Amino acid sequence: MLSSYLSSMDTKSSQKTRRSFKKPFIFAKNCVYRPMRQISNMERNQKLPVDRPTYFTLNAPPSLVPAKKYSDISGLPAPYMDPHTKLRFANAEEYASMQHMPSDIINRYLSVRGYTSAV
Amino acid sequence: MGSPKRVLVIDNGSYECRVGWNNTKEPALRFRNVLTKPRKDRKKEAIPDTTDGAPTPVAAEVPAEIQVGNDITNIEAVRAHLKSPFERNIITNWNHQEQIFDYIFTKMGFEGEQSIANPIVLTEALANPNFCRQNMSELLFECYGIPAVSYGIDALYSWEHYQNRRKKVSDALIISLGYSTTHVIPVLNGKLQLQHVRRLNVGGYHIITYLLCLMQMKYPVHLNAISISRMEKLVHEHCHIAVDYREELLKWGQMDYYEEHIMKIQLPYNPVTATNALLTAEQKLEKRRELAMRLLEIKNRREGEKLLEDEQQLFVYNKLRQLYEQDKLQKFELALAQQQIGNLDELDSLISTISNRIKRIKERPLSSPKPSKQQEKIDKMPKAPEGVSQADWLAELQSKREQLLQRKQTRQQQRQEQGKRHTHAAQERMRIISTLARSEKRRKANGEEEDDGFGMNDNDWDVYKRINRYNDDSDSDADNEQLLEFEKILSHYDVNFDDGNAVQTQSAAENYQLHFGVEDIRVPEILFQPSMIGSPEAGLAELIAFVLKLFTAQEQQRMVEHVYLTGGCAQFRGLKERLAREFLEMRPFQSKFSIYESDDHTLSAWLGACVQASQPNFGQTLTTRKDYQEHGSEYFREHRASNLFYPTPKD
Numbered sequence: 213m214l215s216s217y218l219s220s221m222d223t224k225s226s227q228k229t230r231r232s233f234k235k236p237f238i239f240a241k242n243c244v245y246r247p248m249r250q251i252s253n254m255e256r257n258q259k260l261p262v263d264r265p266t267y268f269t270l271n272a273p274p275s276l277v278p279a280k281k282y283s284d285i286s287g288l289p290a291p292y293m294d295p296h297t298k299l300r301f302a303n304a305e306e307y308a309s310m311q312h313m314p315s316d317i318i319n320r321y322l323s324v325r326g327y328t329s330a331v
Numbered sequence: 332m333g334s335p336k337r338v339l340v341i342d343n344g345s346y347e348c349r350v351g352w353n354n355t356k357e358p359a360l361r362f363r364n365v366l367t368k369p370r371k372d373r374k375k376e377a378i379p380d381t382t383d384g385a386p387t388p389v390a391a392e393v394p395a396e397i398q399v400g401n402d403i404t405n406i407e408a409v410r411a412h413l414k415s416p417f418e419r420n421i422i423t424n425w426n427h428q429e430q431i432f433d434y435i436f437t438k439m440g441f442e443g444e445q446s447i448a449n450p451i452v453l454t455e456a457l458a459n460p461n462f463c464r465q466n467m468s469e470l471l472f473e474c475y476g477i478p479a480v481s482y483g484i485d486a487l488y489s490w491e492h493y494q495n496r497r498k499k500v501s502d503a504l505i506i507s508l509g510y511s512t513t514h515v516i517p518v519l520n521g522k523l524q525l526q527h528v529r530r531l532n533v534g535g536y537h538i539i540t541y542l543l544c545l546m547q548m549k550y551p552v553h554l555n556a557i558s559i560s561r562m563e564k565l566v567h568e569h570c571h572i573a574v575d576y577r578e579e580l581l582k583w584g585q586m587d588y589y590e591e592h593i594m595k596i597q598l599p600y601n602p603v604t605a606t607n608a609l610l611t612a613e614q615k616l617e618k619r620r621e622l623a624m625r626l627l628e629i630k631n632r633r634e635g636e637k638l639l640e641d642e643q644q645l646f647v648y649n650k651l652r653q654l655y656e657q658d659k660l661q662k663f664e665l666a667l668a669q670q671q672i673g674n675l676d677e678l679d680s681l682i683s684t685i686s687n688r689i690k691r692i693k694e695r696p697l698s699s700p701k702p703s704k705q706q707e708k709i710d711k712m713p714k715a716p717e718g719v720s721q722a723d724w725l726a727e728l729q730s731k732r733e734q735l736l737q738r739k740q741t742r743q744q745q746r747q748e749q750g751k752r753h754t755h756a757a758q759e760r761m762r763i764i765s766t767l768a769r770s771e772k773r774r775k776a777n778g779e780e781e782d783d784g785f786g787m788n789d790n791d792w793d794v795y796k797r798i799n800r801y802n803d804d805s806d807s808d809a810d811n812e813q814l815l816e817f818e819k820i821l822s823h824y825d826v827n828f829d830d831g832n833a834v835q836t837q838s839a840a841e842n843y844q845l846h847f848g849v850e851d852i853r854v855p856e857i858l859f860q861p862s863m864i865g866s867p868e869a870g871l872a873e874l875i876a877f878v879l880k881l882f883t884a885q886e887q888q889r890m891v892e893h894v895y896l897t898g899g900c901a902q903f904r905g906l907k908e909r910l911a912r913e914f915l916e917m918r919p920f921q922s923k924f925s926i927y928e929s930d931d932h933t934l935s936a937w938l939g940a941c942v943q944a945s946q947p948n949f950g951q952t953l954t955t956r957k958d959y960q961e962h963g964s965e966y967f968r969e970h971r972a973s974n975l976f977y978p979t980p981k982d
Contacts, residue, residue, distance in 0.1 A: 231433055233441045237474035243466055244425050248418045251460050264977055265526040267421065267458040272531040273877055275869040279862030285549075287853040288584045289577065302584070311747070317548050324544050326865010 284321040338944040340452045342937040345417040346510035349937045350435050353944035358937050360438050362400025366430050367409040399434035407558050419511045420456040425466050446476030450953055452940045454485040457514055457528055461979050465965040472959050479953035485936035486516055487972035489897040489929050492939030503893040508900030510535040515878045517890055525975050527881045529874055533861050535900050539566050541864055542854045550845060556598045571904035573852040574912055583849040593848045600843035638692055641685050648682045725824055732817040735810050760798050855903050872913035891924035901932045
């Protein structure tokens with residue numbers, strides 16, 4: 213009994229490799245990993261003055277220039293869009309190649325461009 | 332204290348971490364800021380001890396060694412298990428950061444000492460949240476027992492380094508292009524204008540990932556061969572930023588330009604030998620002939636053995652026969668019983684069959700290999716019917732073939748049309764289905780089998796073919812067979828016949844090549860057009876214009892006279908020219924601006940931090956252990972290259 217308890221203690225402490233230059237230190241339980249979203253919420257709840265710059269107020273503003281349209285496949289300027297797949301294309305050859313494209317690749321092209329269907 | 336202690340400078344970037352002493356020329360340690368924990372070795376799992384049955388803890392408790400940075404031998408093998416303390420450019424996972432500090436301090440020779448006795452300069456993100464700095468200070472002071480730390484911003488250190496060798500400049504617009512973010516940083520009167528800094532959340536990471544996606548979609552076959560490491564190499568060595576994106580893009584649209592400038596990247600490829608598929612026709616023929624010879628040999632040998640056996644048997648039977656002829660009946664009966672033969676007639680018939688067999692085999696000469704089937708096939712190839720010239724016949728075949736092809740094509744088109752809703756074909760199909768269903772219903776309502784004559788004519792059944800969405804029916808199979816037949820005949824008689832799907836003469840290795848063309852400019856362009864990866868943020872040029880508009884015209888002018896580029900992504904060829912072009916567009920007519928580049932895009936931040944750490948007033952920039960204890964863990968001292976300190980409001 214005792215020996216198994218001791219060995220389990222051993223595993224606990226050996227999870228962090230012991231190094232001579234370190235002092236025993238453990239982060240507060242909920243501070244070890246906090247994703248950015250939580251940090252953002254924390255700062256929002258602090259009710260900082262409006263003009264106080266924080267990490268989250270420095271985000272770039274949304275673009276005011278209309279996004280240029282490029283072919284999903286070749287990257288060339290694309291005047292056309294296939295109404296069926298919603299892929300953009302620049303010329304007839306690309307359109308032909310799109311007809312044999314598996315749907316997972318089509319969806320990936322769309323998701324890379326950030327297209328989400330309205331449905 | 333005596334002479335000031337040397338300072339450990341850590342440029343903790345989200346891509347690469349650089350560590351070194353402030354009095355050296357370059358960092359002693361550079362590593363990718365990642366770690367991985369390999370899965371435990373199966374062997375090391377608890378092995379029951381034979382002596383007392385309890386598991387021996389020695390073997391069981393060896394924890395898997397955590398590998399950090401350069402200790403990772405094959406980064407591609409553990410790509411899925413790579414961990415980084417960073418989320419974007421701020422640190423969110425403190426366990427990982429602790430592992431990385433362990434690695435740094437061990438490599439820098441602190442093993443065996445009681446604590447880290449040297450002051451530290453550490454870079455952090457612009458406007459690093461107080462929560463993150465708090466954790467960092469706690470970790471450094473409590474866990475490692477450091478005496479003092481100075482937090483700074485990498486881009487500003489880099490700017491310091493640039494000025495160190497030249498005359499001091501008070502106003503600048505710093506553009507820092509990092510791995511996960513891109514910053515536009517205005518500096519006025521030597522002071523960071525933190526409230527007007529703007530950050531574009533696009534960086535080298537996005538560029539690499541974008542290229543990875545594009546390549547994987549372009550070559551789905553080589554999905555596994557297109558690795559992040561390879562894409563990183565492509566981005567680092569071959570991508571550049573187009574000065575005029577649209578113009579360069581249109582050039583790629585032209586075939587000649589494409590042929591001339593396309594870069595082909597050979598993926599690792601091992602030629603598969605000795606598989607039948609890759610042999611030439613001649614080799615195949617040779618192989619087949621060898622096989623036939625061997626079979627024939629076996630057959631001949633077997634026949635020879637059989638012959639020998641038969642001859643012996645015949646000899647025995649003939650002896651028996653002689654016994655009978657010599658009237659030694661008793662002996663003869665005995666021998667017959669021994670050979671399990673009934674009577675004389677049976678013996679006679681046996682003798683005759685065996686001798687016949689021997690005769691047959693001996694008459695036949697050792698069979699030679701028959702003419703190969705190939706030959707026969709060619710002989711069997713249909714010839715032009717009599718009375719028709721070969722040319723006419725071939726022309727007729729050709730036209731038949733054309734017809735078949737056309738039929739095939741219409742079928743395919745029909746199928747495609749039917750696949751989409753709201754097309755005429757799809758609606759026609761629905762109409763037929765509904766009429767079919769209706770007529771069936773009517774019959775049932777009547778209660779009696781009212782024959783409407785459906786099926787009397789064979790063509791009636793075609794209606795089912797027409798509503799079949801995938802009409803890969805027997806019809807098209809037959810067509811395909813006929814098509815093949817025609818093509819075979821045509822190619823046999825006409826050398827120049829091109830069946831339209833001739834296999835391109837391409838070596839197998841060429842199938843393992845990636846064409847890297849327009850991606851060269853397309854991928855880094857996301858810095859200027861984040862909309863290409865679906866980000867709504869303003870591109871770099873638009874962002875610069877936005878930041879400049881937050882200042883007065885004079886301030887703007889003062890800043891654009893020193894536009895300074897730094898960070899890993901500033902290494903892209905053409906960036907400076909592109910920005911010059913953009914500035915020309917956005918600045919007033921005939922106004923001046925100038926763009927400077929850092930001396931070493933990746934190292935200048937570290938070097939700048941070293942410069943500051945070596946200056947006599949360095950002590951004032953240090954947040955000491957005393958400060959930490961007095962002012963709390965989020966406090967830090969401001970200096971030229973640091974963030975601004977805004978204490979978290981107390982409730």
